[in-house]
Amino acid sequence: MKRNILARMHNDGIIYGLNALHEIPSPQDIPSTVESLVREFSEKYDVPFEPLNLPEFPENINDLNLDEWVDQTSFSTEFKNLAKGTLDVLERELSIVESFQEFDRLLGQAESTLNESEFYVFDDHIYVAKRSMEFWKAEVDETQVWQLHASFLDGRSARGPINWWKVLGCDCIGGFFNGPGGYICASLISVIMQY
Numbered sequence: 265m266k267r268n269i270l271a272r273m274h275n276d277g278i279i280y281g282l283n284a285l286h287e288i289p290s291p292q293d294i295p296s297t298v299e300s301l302v303r304e305f306s307e308k309y310d311v312p313f314e315p316l317n318l319p320e321f322p323e324n325i326n327d328l329n330l331d332e333w334v335d336q337t338s339f340s341t342e343f344k345n346l347a348k349g350t351l352d353v354l355e356r357e358l359s360i361v362e363s364f365q366e367f368d369r370l371l372g373q374a375e376s377t378l379n380e381s382e383f384y385v386f387d388d389h390i391y392v393a394k395r396s397m398e399f400w401k402a403e404v405d406e407t408q409v410w411q412l413h414a415s416f417l418d419g420r421s422a423r424g425p426i427n428w429w430k431v432l433g434c435d436c437i438g439g440f441f442n443g444p445g446g447y448i449c450a451s452l453i454s455v456i457m458q459y
Contacts (some may be wrong), residue, residue, distance in 0.1 A: 265358055270392065270395075270447075272448050273448070273450075274392060274396070274399070274444075275399050276305070277306075277445075277452075278320065278399070278448055280304075280308075281301040281448065281452045284304070289457060291323060295318070295448075295453055296458075298316075298452045298456065299315075301303045301409075302310050305448070306445055312443060312444050314445060314446070316449055317441045318388050318438060318446065319332070321454070322373060324433075325430045325454060326427055328434070329353060330430070330434065331348050333441075334351070334440070337440045339382055339385070340382060341370045342375075342377045342378060342382075343382045346373060346378070346386060347386070347437060350367065350370060350389065351433050351437070354436075355371070355433075358378075360397050363393075367394060367430070368389065368395055371386070371390050388439060389434075389437065389439065389440070390442075392435060392439060393435070393436035396431075396432050396435040397432060400432065414454060426455065427458065431451060431454045431455055431458075433453035434450040438450025
């Protein structure tokens with residue numbers, strides 16, 4: 265998918281989903297609610313969407329092991345190791361500039377080790393990781409956890425601070441399971457489940 269389309273779709277899909285929420289669904293209903301919202305967005309804006317096929321989320325986002333998600337894919341071992349490298353970068357909570365440098369290093373490794381089809385998926389993965397960091401950074405600051413587009417939320421989670429690094433991780437690997445719509449679904453689920 266062309267990068268500018270993927271980035272716009274990712275950001276617009278998240279905004280659409282958050283704006284369409286009128287209340288936080290019960291934990292067991294979050295995935296189906298998000299799937300409905302993203303399907304609605306996809307149909308409205310003619311964006312490719314595949315049925316939700318993400319691994320199960322634990323009750324607490326901090327218990328989510330994204331390396332295990334990567335292991336569930338059918339990609340090569342080299343691909344999985346590079347994807348886990350992306351997650352390692354996120355877990356280190358580097359600045360955006362430092363993270364982008366690390367992502368570019370991983371992309372260089374991918375270009376020399378992955379076959380063409382896996383490289384394109386990995387390239388999208390890195391691109392979404394970068395755009396996701398920029399998107400959420402624009403919405404998050406040091407004092408207010410979330411001031412996004414869903415006006416009914418007061419910016420504070422009843423469950424404690426939002427784990428943005430898990431959100432970013434979910435965001436950039438969701439597409440491994442559901443293509444372009446998976447990026448949006450995983451991101452929305454990982455944010456909403458923390459409220």
